[in-house]
Structures are given as C-alpha cells and as structure tokens.
C-alpha cells in the first residue's frame with residue numbers, strides 16, 4: 001500500500017509535466033489542424049532557460065527560492081513564448097495553405113535544427129543542477145519501513161499545474177481572446193468576418209502553448225536536476241502521445257492523457273520492468289485508440305481548442 | 306420614407322473580377338450601394354452572388370478592379386480590417402458557431418464594436434428577434450434553421466455595421482419565418498439607416514423590399530435598375546419570378 005501510494009505520487013507528478021507539454025500540441029492542432037513536432041524542443045529550450053536562469057540568479061546572490069522560481073518561470077515563459085511566436089511567424093504561417101506534408105516536414109527539420117542549436121551553444125554534455133527545494137512530508141510508513149514521501153517540489157508541481165490549468169480554462173471559456181480562439185478553430189473565415197484577427201489569434205495560441213511547455217521545462221530541471229539537448233525529443237513524443245490519448249484538440253484530454261501516461265510509466269516501473277515502461281505506455285495508447293479512435297475525451301468530429 | 310442621404314456612396318464596386326484558382330467567378334462587375342439604401346442582387350445558382358459578397362470581404366480578394374467603402378479603397382485589405390471599417394456579413398449557410406451559445410455567437414459579432422455599446426446592441430437584437438432572448442444560452446448547433454438565421458443576422462448587427470451583407474437569408478425557411486426575416490431587414494434599414502446588400506433567390510420578396518436591384522448572370526451584371534422596374538421587367542419575370 002505504501003509503495004503503491006508512492007508510485008501514485010510520482011506518476012501524477014510526471015503526468016502533470018506531460019500534460020503541460022501536451023496542451024501546446026493540442027491547442028495548436030485545435031486551431032490550425034497541424035501537429036507542431038518542434039514543440040518538444042520548445043520545452044527543452046524552456047528547461048535550458050530555467051537552468052541558466054537559476055544558476056545566474058544564484059551567481060548574483062539571490063537566495064530566496066520563491067523569488068528565484070517566480071523570476072525563472074516568468075523568464076522561461078517569455079523566452080519560450082518568443083520562440084513559439086517566431087516559429088509560427090517565420091515557418092508555419094507561410095506554409096499554412098501549403099499541402100499538409102510541408103509544415104509537418106518543416107516541423108521535423110526545425111526540431112533537429114533547434115536541438116543542434118542548443119547543442120552548439122550549450123554543449124552536448126548533460127547539465128546538472130543541485131537540488132533546490134529539499135524536504136517534504138512523510139505521509140506514511142509501510143510495515144517494512146518504506147516511507148511514502150510527498151516532497152515540496154511535488155506539491156509545487158501539482159499546485160502550479162492546477163493554477164495554470166484553471167487559468168487557461170477561464171481564458172478559453174470566459175475571455176474575448178478565448179472566444180476568438182474557439183471561433184478560429186471552428187470556422188476561421190467566419191471568425192475573420194466577425195472581425196477576429198485570425199493570424200494574431202494563431203500567434204497567441206503558439207505563444208501560450210510554448211509558455212506552458214517552458215513551465216514544464218523548468219519543473220523538470222527542478223525535479224530531476226539533469227537535462228541535455230536531447231530532452232525535448234522523448235518528452236515531446238510522450239506529450240504528443242498524451243494529447244492523442246486524451247483526444248487531440250481537447251484541453252482536458254491533454255491533461256488527462258498526461259496523467260494516464262505518467263501513472264502507467266510510474267506503476268510499470270514500480271511493479272514490472274522499468275526498461276519496458278515505454279512499451280507499456282504505448283500499448284495503452286494503442287488499446288485506447290482501438291476502442292476510442294478519437295481518444296479518451298476527444299469527440300468524433302474533434303473538439304477543437 | 307426619410308432615408309439619410311440616399312445617393313452618397315457606401316459601397317462602390319468597379320470592374321471587379323474574381324476567381325477560385327483557374328475558375329473565373331466574377332467578370333468586370335460594377336455595382337453601387339448608396340448610404341441607407343437596400344440593394345438586392347439576384348441571379349441563378351452559380352451566377353457568382355456569394356462570390357461577390359465574399360469578395361467585398363476580401364475572401365477571395367478581387368483579381369482585378371476596385372472596391373471602395375465610404376470612398377476608401379478596401380480591395381486589398383484583409384477580411385478583419387474590412388470588418389473593422391463597418392462591413393458585417395451574414396454569409397450563405399449561416400455559419401453559426403455550433404458549439405457556442407447564442408450569446409457567444411452574438412459576442413463574436415461584437416468583436417469590433419465598442420464594449421460600452423454591447424448591452425444596448427444586444428438589447429436591440431433581442432428586441433428584433435425575441436425568439437433569441439428565450440434561447441440565449443442554447444448552443445448554436447441545436448437551433449432551428451430560422452433561429453440560426455436570426456443569430457446570423459443578429460451577430461452581424463452586433464458589429465454596428467454601416468453596410469450589412471445578407472446572403473440568402475430566406476433559404477430553407479417556412480413562409481412565416483421568411484416574412485419575419487424580411488420585416489426585420491426592413492426595420493434595420495429604416496431605424497438605423499444601415500445600407501444593405503441583399504442576395505436572394507426569393508426575387509419576389511427581395512424586389513419588394515429593395516430600392517434598387519442588379520441581376521447577375523454567369524459572373525457579369527446583366528441588368529440593373531429600380532427594384533420596382535425590375536419586378537415588372539419581362540426578362541426578370543421569366544427567369545426569376547416564375548413568369
């Protein structure tokens with residue numbers, strides 16, 4: 001029981017991070033019907049900005065952990081948002097009316113280019129960060145002396161994910177911007193006839209997705225303390241899987257998909273062979289898609305944004 | 306009927322051609338809508354009526370010729386900028402946002418209007434179409450065809466347009482609802498002085514309501530004149546008024 005609880009906590013933490021990345025895939029898909037395969041690299045860049053930011057703030061003598069976190073997260077969101085905006089503006093927008101394969105191939109190329117760019121500027125070796133937020137609670141002790149812990153970092157990841165998801169949901173459901181995003185997703189021509197600036201709305205969607213991925217990147221730096229330039233590839237693939245699992249185009253689906261994936265990986269590693277955790281994750285994906293081709297929360301006609 | 310300055314140009318379309326790729330849909334079209342005027346455009350299926358209204362909105366933008374709104378050239382502007390200058394469109398097929406409520410559809414129509422006027426404009430639309438007031442929180446996709454048409458027109462009105470484009474507002478509606486819609490169009494024009502360009506299959510109703518009309522045949526203007534004259538024109542009677 002204690003061991004089970006620990007895997008649950010670990011799985012939810014990982015799942016929250018996947019979910020935050022998955023939102024970027026699902027929002028962009030919802031609004032322009034394209035999978036942005038370079039999104040994983042934006043997350044990786046967010047992680048690097050986070051790491052560099054934390055080291056730099058430490059170097060100039062800022063010791064308050066909450067202040068560091070706020071500054072670094074805002075900084076990473078801003079810089080990743082700029083990358084997201086630039087990518088859409090320079091690469092995807094000119095290709096928007098091109099055959100579907102063109103932006104897809106460009107995304108893959110861009111993904112490689114961004115990886116190489118980070119490798120060249122930051123070096124190829126693994127970067128590490130000394131643990132910053134230590135301590136936590138021991139929730140219970142199993143009979144065999146196994147202690148279930150919930151550390152501060154995990155609480156931070158949960159809380160921040162909940163805050164961001166609530167904020168995003170309110171933005172999409174209640175604000176003029178969110179209404180414009182839903183309108184563009186459903187019927188861009190009609191949205192434009194209503195006076196919505198479709199290009200700007202799409203840009204904003206990329207920026208939001210990139211900013212959330214950057215938060216996930218900072219979380220990963222804090223949580224695992226090791227990153228390298230390849231970080232975005234597998235995480236991007238996992239988050240994309242989470243988006244598909246939840247129903248690509250559905251925001252709650254992205255989060256649910258992320259949590260399911262995180263839990264499967266965590267429990268599989270805990271109770272079976274960790275080496276096969278990805279096999280288990282993808283087996284679940286296949287199973288879900290066979291039963292529900294549009295994903296857990298997806299609609300047959302695809303729920304957009 | 307006291308119309309504000311009929312004659313001054315709201316919309317001037319000069320020699321406009323448009324095409325979908327290689328398919329030519331409009332060929333050297335000239336058409337004007339005066340301030341406060343209702344102009345109807347009639348023509349057979351595939352004549353290019355929908356294309357002309359969409360070309361005014363920049364989708365597709367004109368291949369040749371010029372379109373001016375209140376004297377300003379809008380030919381090359383993007384759609385949302387044209388909307389910002391005072392053009393609102395209730396397009397063919399209504400294009401209601403099916404997953405949004407009636408209220409949200411109307412809010413989208415008000416994207417460019419002053420937020421301070423929202424409550425007043427909403428009130429006007431709901432007074433014009435009381436049926437929408439009862440269904441304000443219903444999803445657009447679950448409305449009846451007539452209700453959807455009311456939302457499409459109401460959504461366009463929420464923008465406080467100077468020029469209202471209406472593409473077959475009577476399509477598929479029962480005679481009683483058609484009368485309601487046409488009455489509403491007349492009311493919008495009388496009360497707000499809104500200029501209206503109305504595309505209709507229902508030439509009978511349209512010519513009764515409009516001040517002037519144009520007949521579009523295969524992408525070209527074949528006839529134009531006062532609505533009352535067109536209504537008794539033998540060619541028009543044969544082709545569009547069922548003899």
Ligand SMILES: Nc1ncnc2c1ncn2[C@@H]1O[C@H](COP(=O)(O)OP(=O)(O)OP(=O)(O)O)[C@@H](O)[C@H]1O
Pocket residue numbers: 325328329330348349350351352353354355356357397
């Ligand atoms: N998106 C498009 N791509 C290619 N051709 C098109 C497109 N839309 C319209 N057309 C063609 O352009 C011509 C004019 O079409 P349009 O829809 O403007 O006619 P219409 O007068 O509105 O007809 P209806 O009364 O049936 O609505 C038609 O020949 C049509 O096939």
Ligand SMILES: [Mg+2]
Pocket residue numbers: 354355356397472
């Ligand atoms: Mg038409």
